[in-house]
Amino acid sequence: MKYPLFTKLGALAVIVLLLLIGLGLIEDVVRDRQRYRSMTAQSVADSLAGPQTLMGPMIHSACVESWDVETGKGEERRTVEQRREFLLTAMPEQLKVVTGAAMEERARGLHKVNTYNLKSHVTAQWGALTSLQPQSTMKGSRMNCGAPILMVAVGDARGIRTARVTLGEQALVLKPGTFHPTYTRGLHAGLPESVRGQATGLTATLDLELVGTERLAIVPIGGNTEVQMSSSWPHPSFSGQFLPSEREVTKAGFTARWRLSSLATTAQKDIADGKRVCVNSGGGGDDSSEYATGNATPRECAESFSVAFVDPVNPYTLADRATKYGVLFIALTFVAVGLFELMKKLRVHPVQYLLVGSALCSFFLLLVSLSEHLPFGISYGVAATACVLLLAYYASHMLGSLARGIPLGAGIALLYGLLYVLLQLEQTALAVGSIALFLVLAAVMVLTRKVNWYGLTSPAGTPRPPLPPREPPRVPPPHSGLATPTQPGRP
Template sequence: MQSAFEKSISPLGLSFRIWGITQLVFSTLVTALLMQVDVLPDITVVYYVPLISAFLGLPAWLILRIALGLLASSRLNVRSRLDRLRWVIVVLGCGYGLAAGLVLVVLWQQSVTGFLTGFALLNAAFFIGCITQHSVIMAYFHVKPHPTAEARPTPAAIHQEQNRTLKKSYMEQTNKVLYKAIITALLILLLLIPSVFIQNLVQERKSRQAEVVHEVSSRWAAGQTLSGFYLYLPYVVSGTTDSGKPYRIEKQLIVLPEEANVQSVMEPEVRPRSIYKVLLYKSRNVFRGQFRIAPQGDFNLSLVKWQDARLCLNISDIKGIEEKVLVKLQDQQYEMQPGTPETGFGNSGLSLPLASVAEVINGPVSFESVLRLKGSEQLHFLPLAGNSIFTISSPWPSPSFDGSYLPGTREVSDSGFQAKWSFSKANLPFNTYLSDTKFDAGKFGFGITMVQPADQYAKTERSVKYAILVIGLTFSLFFIMEQILKKPVHPVQYVLIGLALTIFYTLLLSISEFLFFDWAYLIAATATIVLITWYVRGHFKSFRTAALLGAVITMLYGFIFVLVRLEDTALLIGSIGLFLILGLAMYGSRKVNWYGNEQQQDQPRLASTE
């Protein structure tokens, strides 16, 4: 007879148990994930996640209620009922998993990662909900046979029972492999969740490095942008209108050099700060050129307000100026003063009042100046001249030429670099006389950025993106090996192996902050491979099997390392590599007896009924 507990279990109560635990687990996981990736506009939104999840999950509860009622009233045996219930749960998990994945795609703006994460979260919640209620489900479907009078079985009944037993054994083995494959696939998706947190950890460490660089740069000097020398000449136009009314208009004219030659030498300095290294520099910049002032429209020198006229040099961060700046005009030296008029060339810099030197501003005016300037990583110039040549050199071996113009000639070697830019009136969209003082010259900037070649965070981030490949192929390999060797691997063991594969990335991230990325990758991969190989040796009791699995995982990590180091050809090499891996997997699994019967037939051989 059934116990009182078994009789008290109803389809409504059991479906509510499974549904409630699934909703609780899913809401908790989604809330933790959204708070971690920081995509919520307001923290109070997390309180609505359980309500929204419960509302959207009501159809699943209704389907479970109907399915449990139909299965309870069916004439199937207990195992068949359980099999059909599992399929209902798998279909619900896949359907809702697709929906959850699409929702996270919209919130997260990452198609693949967001989709797989949502799918994995929902199926993990369903899995936990069913596992926790396993004993209740078994009690619900448990039906004891009623005693009947003994009857001597006939030969036909014996043969029929044998055939039924063979079919049952065949289906049980087939379902066992299928269920194991589904569980393995769900574990692969579930273990992608830690990789999301590792990606966030990489971004956090990268942001911390940027904060340290900014902190040091703010005390030293930021990346510098220099405008070059130019003349700021305000003037007054007066006269009378056609009606005889007098007028007076104040205007400004910016005069750029007709010829300019700039030579810059950068001396890099690497300053350690905590575990990070900040790249700074000192530079010596020599400016030479010549102005040619001629009447332009309503402008001539007699109209200039010399008390407000300036010779200007804009510098983006004047904190980097190391010593006083002298400029030579017509073989006479003058000291530049801080402050510049408002123009589109920058908001800070140095200028020289021209009131005392107005007599030299007549006809061609040559100038020369040396500027010693500190900065961080970047040095840019604005090509403000009719015809100009800019030369930048440094012993730093890893420059990045950026901005609106690339150098015409450059030489880069282990001993440093030298780059040269040439401009003329023909290839610039402005002339040497600018009446618009709001002219935005910043978009014409060019120069170099000294980069540190060991960008461990970018490489680690690329490695984490291949986590699904590493975990998926490793689990697939274990699944095939357990089918070949007939040595089952428990899902808990899959989880432990998956955690070892995941911890590899935290090892890689932490070690690469102290060593070069290549060495960090070697150490982290070696530790992970040794750990998994040792664990496999203990499970399969075979050194040969462990060595084979270790060799395959080693080649897999080597393949990922090659993809991380490549840039332009990573997609091509990765696609070819995946194709070869798939071919090897198909070749290695060609003799696997997926159905579990000895003769590997599509149908079990039934007993004769003769």
């Protein structure tokens, strides 16, 4: 081989390509397991209840306005009745929701899904119910309105366990459905006709027990809406159009409070216009329903806010994040082996590089398989320890001594420790990773600062050119008229 360095680099490039293909296959395995977990979540949602949306209470009344119109002339003259159907709604002026969510874990095979049991106490107050009085649009028309209905809509009615509504001191009889043309899932109670146009207003209270999967959304339809939510789940994800005005998240759970005014939200108008309530989860809903989970645009959706009970130690999510660092692991390990080869004048065969890279790739497959049966931290520790011991043992023979294999194994252990820290961090992962890469680059530059890179790229068998000899100091000739320098020890 005329240029051994270039030949070695070409072989390493092929090895890296093969290892990248292996990492890609491992990533496909992780995605398949993630897809199986999503199917499990959908199966639980189909059997129990999907993500829930709570909206209400509100009052509505369906009305029909009819009038007569004469058509034709002469003997063909006749009277035709025309009609207009519309819905009157009354949103509460004050809406207060106090709710607590108790988490319940459901499992299908190896996969676990977070479900919750929600217990809510809702208080709704209306002022004068003038919005329930129909206004005719045609002179001489006839107006016919159904009885006012108090309704509460939910995302998945199968999740309703118990419900009780009182109007003042009177308990109302609840029935399934809402009789609303858009938000059909929920419960309702009939109100007396006397409440229509009532000037003194109404106060209704709702005690509701509701179960759901992974996410809860609330629509702030009150003139002033106040929601207080608490749960023992320590990893909430707040989303939607409004974040909590106050929140406290600890290892023991979280408490959040929202305070919203109708001046800041269009939820009342959105619901009056019949817009869908959109949620960001795929379980328990479909694109054609009033609770959209597809690609609906914000203009098509009513404003809402939500809480997702996410699992930050989802092994498949963490394993997927870990495999993205696989290329970095291989590159840093190859750099470390190359430094040993360069600084200690060793020769490491490309096949040995391939075996080292294969051991690094096997770590990610071990991590995925073990985390399906053990906690993620234990799985990570077992997989990392096995790979570090294997690589340290192999490096001791590959590099010629135990004193060289142990430092390489310690460096790989440090990489695994850094990766675990990055997986646990969320907001500072980029900063920590970039600082670590900078330190590694600085160490490589310091260690190779005196390497003659031109000498490494010389053809095999070509001797290095000798250094030019130093010129002896010039001594002036004798009797030149110049004083000769005095020798040490002589005057």
